[in-house]
Amino acid sequence: xxxxxxxxxxxxxxxxxxxxxxxxxxxxxxxxxxxxxxxxxxxxxxxxxxxxxxxxxxxxxxxxxxxxxxxxxxxxxxxxxxxxxxxxxxxxxxxxxxxxxxxxxxxxxxxxxxxxxxxxxxxxxxxxxxxxxxxxxxxxxxxxxxxxxxxxxxxxxxxxxxxxxxxxxxxxxxxxxxxxxxxxxxxxxxxxxxxxxxxxxxxxxxxxxxxxxxxxxxxxxxxxxxxxxxxxxxxxxxxxxxxxxxxxxxxxxxxxxxxxxxxxxxxxxxxxxxxxxxxxxxxxxxxxxxxxxxxxxxxxxxxxxxxxxxxxxxxxxxxxxxxxxxxxxxxxxxxxxxxxxxx
Numbered sequence: 001x002x003x004x005x006x007x008x009x010x011x012x013x014x015x016x017x018x019x020x021x022x023x024x025x026x027x028x029x030x031x032x033x034x035x036x037x038x039x040x041x042x043x044x045x046x047x048x049x050x051x052x053x054x055x056x057x058x059x060x061x062x063x064x065x066x067x068x069x070x071x072x073x074x075x076x077x078x079x080x081x082x083x084x085x086x087x088x089x090x091x092x093x094x095x096x097x098x099x100x101x102x103x104x105x106x107x108x109x110x111x112x113x114x115x116x117x118x119x120x121x122x123x124x125x126x127x128x129x130x131x132x133x134x135x136x137x138x139x140x141x142x143x144x145x146x147x148x149x150x151x152x153x154x155x156x157x158x159x160x161x162x163x164x165x166x167x168x169x170x171x172x173x174x175x176x177x178x179x180x181x182x183x184x185x186x187x188x189x190x191x192x193x194x195x196x197x198x199x200x201x202x203x204x205x206x207x208x209x210x211x212x213x214x215x216x217x218x219x220x221x222x223x224x225x226x227x228x229x230x231x232x233x234x235x236x237x238x239x240x241x242x243x244x245x246x247x248x249x250x251x252x253x254x255x256x257x258x259x260x261x262x263x264x265x266x267x268x269x270x271x272x273x274x275x276x277x278x279x280x281x282x283x284x285x286x287x288x289x290x291x292x293x294x295x296x297x298x299x300x301x302x303x304x305x306x307x308x309x310x311x312x313x314x315x316x317x318x319x320x321x322x323x324x325x326x327x328x329x330x331x332x333x334x335x336x337x338x339x340x341x342x343x
Contacts, residue, residue: 056112059122060101067121068105068112075102078118083128085119086188090146092131095185129185135202136180142260143198144186151181154198159263161199162314168269171308176262202261203313209237210255216248227254265311268322275301280332287338294335301330 056068057075069075079100087094113121133151135143145151159173192198212223220241224234235242237253246252277298287293306323309316 054107055104056107057102058105062098067118068110069118070112074115077115081119082123082126086128087130088188090130090188090191092146094128094130097127097129130188131183132186132191134182134184134186136182137177137260143201144191146191146193148181148183154195155179157195158199158202162263162265166267168267171266171268173265176264179261203259209253211251212254214246214248214250214252262312267309268306269309270304270306272302272304275303277301277330278332279335281335281337283339284336285340287336288340289338291338292335296334298333299331301326302328
């Protein structure tokens, strides 16, 4: 198109056309820039998404990789759920006995578990311990309760079990062997919340029967007598020996299994008991020599006796007289003894 530079209208039209082309170029460049920015964002998002898919959280138990979960939060949730499920309603602090670690690792075609799947996968492989009060006898745990107060209450209840409606006065009461209460981690299934069950366990027979090694010259009746048993009781504990001969070195049962704790109770009981009336002898010449005649039966007296009784659980093992007092001597029995000659 021919433009006359001396014609202002031609010059103005030319300028308008150049401006339109410039605006078009700017719009195209803006669209291209926006498209580039969107493409860059897509590339960045794809890169981040790719990295998230390539890494997960490995749960490692005692140095062994056990499973993968999505992240650190999921790994901690797995740990807390396992602890909570094992602890239940027990109040003590709980922890996993094995060494627990979790760290970021590359997936490398390994499956990533959900929290529920990981809990189910690990639950049977882990041991959870809950802080509780253990009752220990001779270095062995015989019971465990949720708290020290409940453990002490169990021991006090055990003592009172063997008082009941006992007559007399309690002089002393102790547990043998002396139990120790200590707080430590215990498996939840070993912890009892029922004091009655604990008392029953502490007072019930446990372990093996008491045994004796046969020596030269021993025979069943002798062994039974030396262990405060009858021959029948001995054979009930040793049914196989009825048709056998025992030899030195053999082991035989001589007593039932003992409870882990024995309650030793010492009581003093005071009783009134009758005493025979004293005999007042009088010699009578009116009776033939050697003859005797009761002229008055008299009346029995009364004495007060205090016994000290020792019991192991509910079995009396000893009794001794510690005091005796005559309250009423009674009326003497009158006995006539003949001194006369035979007529």
